[in-house]
Amino acid sequence: MKRSYLKLLIDIVMAVAVIMLMEPHVTGLRAHELGGLLIFVVFLVHALLNWKWIACMTGQFFTKLPMKSRVNYCLDALLAMGFFLIALSGMAIAKTIDFTWLPLPGNMMFWRMLHGSAALLTFTAAGIHVGLHWKWVLCHCKKRNQEVVHA
Numbered sequence: 001m002k003r004s005y006l007k008l009l010i011d012i013v014m015a016v017a018v019i020m021l022m023e024p025h026v027t028g029l030r031a032h033e034l035g036g037l038l039i040f041v042v043f044l045v046h047a048l049l050n051w052k053w054i055a056c057m058t059g060q061f062f063t064k065l066p067m068k069s070r071v072n073y074c075l076d077a078l079l080a081m082g083f084f085l086i087a088l089s090g091m092a093i094a095k096t097i098d099f100t101w102l103p104l105p106g107n108m109m110f111w112r113m114l115h116g117s118a119a120l121l122t123f124t125a126a127g128i129h130v131g132l133h134w135k136w137v138l139c140h141c142k143k144r145n146q147e148v149v150h151a
């Protein structure tokens with residue numbers, strides 16, 4: 001499979017998964033908690049597939065860089081932090097998986113509020129992230145379509 005198709009497939013999986021994770025009452029709590037943990041493996045693959053870009057931008061961040069790349073870099077860092085907070089708070093409030101062995105301070109109310117608000121803010125940031133790559137998505141969807149038609 002071509003690298004760009006793998007990227008596209010992973011992007012679609014992440015987008016659908018995150019939308020479903022925003023509705024725990026629809027998926028059920030067990031699926032929400034398991035899916036919420038599993039999606040991090042997918043995020044990791046997504047980041048690894050873009051590793052060259054991350055390394056290059058990290059090295060050049062404080063030198064001359066186009067504004068768009070800077071904005072993308074900051075948004076990517078925010079997304080990584082946001083999803084990390086969601087996972088941490090999710091483990092603190094988990095009901096179907098036992099995370100009581102994790103030494104997490106603070107009360108349930110704090111973690112629950114953090115989970116809900118981090119999810120909302122990060123979901124919005126993910127929407128902007130996809131929006132900023134929309135041309136890439138459309139271009140690769142079209143390319144894929146043409147290859148299927150000509151095959």
Ligand code: HEM
Binds near residue numbers: 083
């Ligand atoms: C809902 C989840 C997400 C979706 C739907 C999504 C979608 C996309 C798309 C469509 C692209 C351009 C094509 C590609 O390289 O795959 C992209 C690039 C990228 N994404 Fe994500 N992404 C998500 C989450 C994340 C997270 C959590 C991170 C942070 C670790 C991240 C980091 C990056 C990076 C570093 C790039 C390439 C550089 C750039 O921002 O231009 N993405 N993403």
Ligand code: HEM
Binds near residue numbers: 022023
């Ligand atoms: C990307 C990952 C995740 C997203 C986007 C997400 C999103 C959400 C949202 C939007 C809610 C509803 C919050 C509210 O009603 O105020 C919620 C509730 C919850 N989430 Fe997550 N979550 C994720 C991962 C996790 C993980 C990894 C766990 C645990 C291992 C978890 C455990 C819970 C629990 C226990 C609730 C409360 C459900 C209830 O009692 O109504 N979540 N999550």
